[in-house]
Amino acid sequence: MIIENDSIIERKFTTLNAIIFDLLGFLYREVSNAKNDPSVLWKRVTKLEALLSFCRKTLASHDVDCQQRNIVIRARGMEAGDDQTATIFIITPTYKRETQIPDLVRLSHTLMLVPNVFWILIEDAEKPSKSVAKLLSTSAVPGIVLNVATPPKYKLNASSPHWLLPKGAAQRNLALTWLRNNSPKLGHGVVYFADDDNTYSLKLFSEIRSVRKVGVWPVGLAGGQLVERPIVEKGKIVRWLVSFKPERPFAIDMAGFAVNLSLILQHTHAEFKYEVARGYQETQFLSSLITVDDLEPKADNCTRVYVWHTRDSPPKLKGEWALKKQLGISSDYGMEEY
Structure with a gap:
């Protein structure tokens, strides 16, 4: 196809x-x-x-039925460095929860407004779900759904804080493997790790598309701050305006950078790891690809915010539990998940 x-x-x-x-x-x-x-x-x-x-x-x-095994992306005029036609490969780990489908619907509606994207959804599950596959197939966004379960020892408990263990490492790595395995068919592009619960301005994708190596920009509502951002002087990143471990070489949120696909293909061992110190996932990954001196400040020299690290609060379902207790059924009984 x-x-x-x-x-x-x-x-x-x-x-x-x-x-x-x-x-x-x-x-x-x-x-x-x-x-x-x-x-x-x-x-x-x-x-x-x-x-x-x-x-x-x-x-x-x-677009394409991306569940076919043989996928070919032929982009017209996609020469190296042609940022007007470069494909943006969106990598989105996702996991089962009450807000999963609403979050993915919202993100899909954003991506529908972005030309030339390819959405790689990776479920944290041993088996793929029908609901996520259906969401993608009806979204008019070209993409593919993959799945891999997080190793049990790295799974968070319901009561654990979200920052206790790295999340999405196995899922992002599977997406990177897929890109490398399908590289002859992909042409040129840029890779961006887009969590399913963030909020994205359409302006962000214009910044992403022009990335030559690794582009960086501010992220709103990250790290307990209004904004986490790089500080730029004379076109270079000189430090990071963050409160948590500012000494990190790449003190940046996952939503704050994009990588040219060529770097992913050149550095075949670059991946995310679980055995890293808290807050060092991004540093560990980017250090295997590039140096800080080579980073490309985007978003008007990192003075504008085009992405926000929003996070949904768990829905209050006291009425749902009461209904189950009274009638022995859930309110979505007999309904399709999506």
């Missing part, structure tokens, strides 16, 4: 999607206000919904 990443066509469909969503919202509001004949308005809504469905299907057919 071939993906012909035609950014012009993709942008047209993305724009059309956005316009139709706006029109639908307007018409729904008109109906609720009852200022016009509801029957006429609902007919318009139905027509627009049909048009939206057609656009989605057309865009999806332009």
Whole structure:
């Protein structure tokens, strides 16, 4: 199966999607206000919904069924260093929880607005789930779903703080292996590790696409700060404005850097490890690829925030537990997960 990443066509469909969503919202509001004949308005809504469905299907057919074993990405004009057409390979570890699907839906809607991306989703599970596969297949974002379980001794307990053990190492490593194994088919691109619960400005992806080696930028709401960021002088990173272990060579959040695919392919042993000191996952990985002097400051010399390390709070489900106790069933009984 071939993906012909035609950014012009993709942008047209993305724009059309956005316009139709706006029109639908307007018409729904008109109906609720009852200022016009509801029957006429609902007919318009139905027509627009049909048009939206057609656009989605057309865009999806332009992309790829990434569950096929043989995947070829043929990007037109993708020469080395051509940042206008470079593919952004998004690596997203994910795990089963109440907010997993809502988080992934939100991220998929962001990625639908970004031309020329390939989304690698890796489930922390021994077996793949139908819900994540269905989410990807219906999102119109080209990508693939992989799965690998975190070794039991590195799994967090429900009561453990989120920072106690490294998360997502096995999943990110599997994605790196997939990229290396499929490198003859991939062309040129940039790799970005995007957690499923972060918030991303579309401006970030323009910064990512232009990365030649390793690009860095600030991350909002990271490390207990409003912003964690590199300090830039004369185009070079001179230090890191962080409170936690600022002496780290790469005192940066996972969301704060992207790596050109060529470096991943050249350094075949570069991977994430569990046996590293707290906060050193990024340093350990980046040290195997590059030196601090070679980092590329992005986001207007690291003065702008385009990504936020947001984290969902566990939902309060007292009513759910009460329902199970009363009726012996859950509220989503008989429903598909997605």
